[in-house]
Amino acid sequence: MLNFKSYILLIGLLAGICVHAHAQELLEKRITIRINNQPLDETLQKIGDLGGFSFSYSPDMIDIKGRVSVQANNQSIREILTELFKDKVTFKERRKYIILQKNNTATQEEEKPENFNLNGYIIDNKTGLKLANASIYESVTLASTVSNQYGYYKIRLPTSKQNIRLEVRKEDYIAKSIAIPSRQDTYLQITLTPDTLKPLSGIAPRHVSRVDSLHHKVAVPQYPVASNMPSASSALSAPVASKDYEKLKGTYQKVQTQFINAFASAKQAIHTRNIEDTLHRPFQASVLPFLGTNHQLSGNIINDYSVNLIAGYSLGVRKMEVGSILNVVRGNVTGFQLAGISNIVGNNVDGFQYANFLNLTLGNFNGFQGTNLINYTGRNFRGFQVAGAGNVVVEVLEGYQLAAGYNYAHTVRSGHQIAAVNFADSSATVPFGLFSFVRRNGYRRYEFSTDEFNYFSTSFKTGVDRFYNIFTLGFNALQPDKPLGSLGYGFGTGQNLGRGWMANADLTASVVFPKDDPLENIGYGLFRFSLGIEKKLGRGLAVFAGPSLNLLSGNQSGVINAEKTKWFDPIWLGETPNVSKKSYGWVGFQLGIRFCNRI
Incomplete structure (x- = not known):
């Protein structure tokens, strides 16, 4: 819970913020005033009364008895003071006061300052509205600023530079380039013309033609929808x-x-x-x-x-x-x-x-x-x-x-x-x-087959026909005198023979899973090189068959019982397998069906 002192502190902070925000807008307040040949101090008093603030100045520095005339209709205090003093007086805000000071740089003719200020408003010349967020810059010194929410800008430029041009840019407005002949503080009001062609035709805004103007537009790159580059297929x-x-x-x-x-x-x-x-x-x-x-x-x-x-x-x-x-x-x-x-x-x-x-x-x-x-x-x-x-x-x-x-x-x-x-x-x-x-012109096969080692095998082949990856899985349905199955990986290549015929050469390496051994004791590997001939029966279906060269090696003997082999009778390489043999080589055969992609 907030105590009484906390409430007072909070209210004070909020009041301070409000006063500060109010003070920041004094120069942008708009008033209507008409004065003809009246003393300056009386004129300032009337302006302050209409704006709800007071002026602070030294009578010794400003001729307060000089007579002035003011004709302003719904103009900002800044514009009225600029017209009233003609850059001979500077003014700034402090709380509910506007402080007036003599502009010493305007009277120092012997010693030229290093910099001078340009300030004023950016205005839409069609509607008369002040334009916020306009860019004002000088392309040689790279001095730049942005007009504030009231359209007011102020930019500081060096007096030593020759041929200074002020560039003014605003989105959806025609760009403007202004030569600055004077090298002293100047109030410069700038008008911009809306680019009415841009929203209708989508063309870029027109720019003043100058040597140092921008000649490259950065936008979303426009690329042709269709590519005309030659391709291999x-x-x-x-x-x-x-x-x-x-x-x-x-x-x-x-x-x-x-x-x-x-x-x-x-x-x-x-x-x-x-x-x-x-x-x-x-x-x-x-x-x-x-x-x-x-x-x-x-x-x-x-x-x-x-x-x-x-x-x-x-x-x-x-x-x-x-x-x-x-x-x-x-x-x-x-x-x-x-x-x-x-x-x-x-x-x-x-x-x-x-x-x-x-x-x-x-x-x-x-x-x-x-x-x-x-x-x-x-x-x-x-x-x-x-x-x-x-x-x-x-x-x-x-x-x-x-x-x-x-x-x-x-x-x-x-x-x-x-x-x-x-x-x-x-x-x-x-x-x-x-x-x-x-995806489009690659090689993919979903394959189901049988051979002398696995009663049932399935493989997935992906890549391109000249080189593809093979993922294979074999299973024997708990048949006696057979391993439980195998899991393998390999590479292959294919050659299109025309008229739906294709030749394949595949090399795979598989881990063999015996039925009675735990997974951590698996030590059997099957290496197979197979040749196959494929014939398409339609766009998505093919049959294949071919011989294979196999090598099975492990850390135990008796994995294959040569007397009880079924289905395909392999051609053994070397000695016929026996209960003491750990490595086996043979020539086998496989056949199956393939589901093909349409390439």
């Missing part, structure tokens, strides 16, 4: 579905928005939305995305060289970028990119990219991409992709994927996938791994 030439592109587009927008919100300041995020210009710098260094040599415009600048102590944020990199933790690039990277933890690129990479944990490129990649954990490329990949855990290529792979864990590519046109697990929608090459799955 018709299965690889199918167009990319429009729904896949829309999914990619949505992913791009979501990821880029999250990165902007996570790593950019509020002003940087506003500049990213407003500014479609591209600025260039030979070098930048940053500690954080909002703390570096490119200031708040880092997300709109392409750098030749970039060094980031903790995290960096830029529009692009032309030659090299190094970051101890994180590199975030909205556009393209060309050259060398190295990060201690992660590289994040919103469009294309052409060159070398390495990070200890994650490389995420949402566009195309051409070159080498390496990491200890995961590589992700959102479009096409050409080159070498090497990862400790996994590689992902959302569209076309023309190169090599090497990983200890897994590889994924939608379409493999050249090169190879090499990992424990490989997955592709279609592939023109051979994947190598413990498990490979090619």
